[in-house]
Amino acid sequence: QVQLAESGGGLVQAGGSLRLSCEASRRTGRDFAMAWFRQSPGKDREFVARISGSGSDTYYTDSVKSRFTITRGDAKNTMYLQMNSLKPEDTAVYYCAAGTGIWDYTLQSEYDYWGQGTQVTVSS
Numbered sequence: 439q440v441q442l443a444e445s446g447g448g449l450v451q452a453g454g455s456l457r458l459s460c461e462a463s464r465r466t467g468r469d470f471a472m473a474w475f476r477q478s479p480g481k482d483r484e485f486v487a488r489i490s491g492s493g494s495d496t497y498y499t500d501s502v503k504s505r506f507t508i509t510r511g512d513a514k515n516t517m518y519l520q521m522n523s524l525k526p527e528d529t530a531v532y533y534c535a536a537g538t539g540i541w542d543y544t545l546q547s548e549y550d551y552w553g554q555g556t557q558v559t560v561s562s
Contacts, residue, residue: 442461443534452526458519466491472535474534475532487502497543517534532555
């Protein structure tokens with residue numbers, strides 16, 4: 439079993455930046471992919487970005503491309519989301535997810551482990 443813990447959320451003005459972190463409770467292997475999802479009030483949870491176990495492969499949803507960057511720490515049990523040029527529509531609870539053997543990285547059901555979420559609020 440793996441526990442995930444997010445941190446780094448907060449309140450920021452539009453155009454500002456935040457860096458989210460996600461730490462897994464133990465070291466993970468090269469097949470342990472990690473991802474960020476988010477959920478805005480009244481909306482379904484949506485995929486934001488994912489990174490492969492090795493950290494060499496990344497993928498983003500169109501709305502955050504060129505603004506967000508997903509990376510993994512050297513120990514591979516940590517993941518980060520650098521969010522720049524934030525917009526009010528980025529306001530959401532951001533969740534860290536992880537798992538192995540994932541085929542469709544955008545599907546929530548593919549992930550075995552989830553964090554509790556961290557609130558990001560972008561004011562206009």
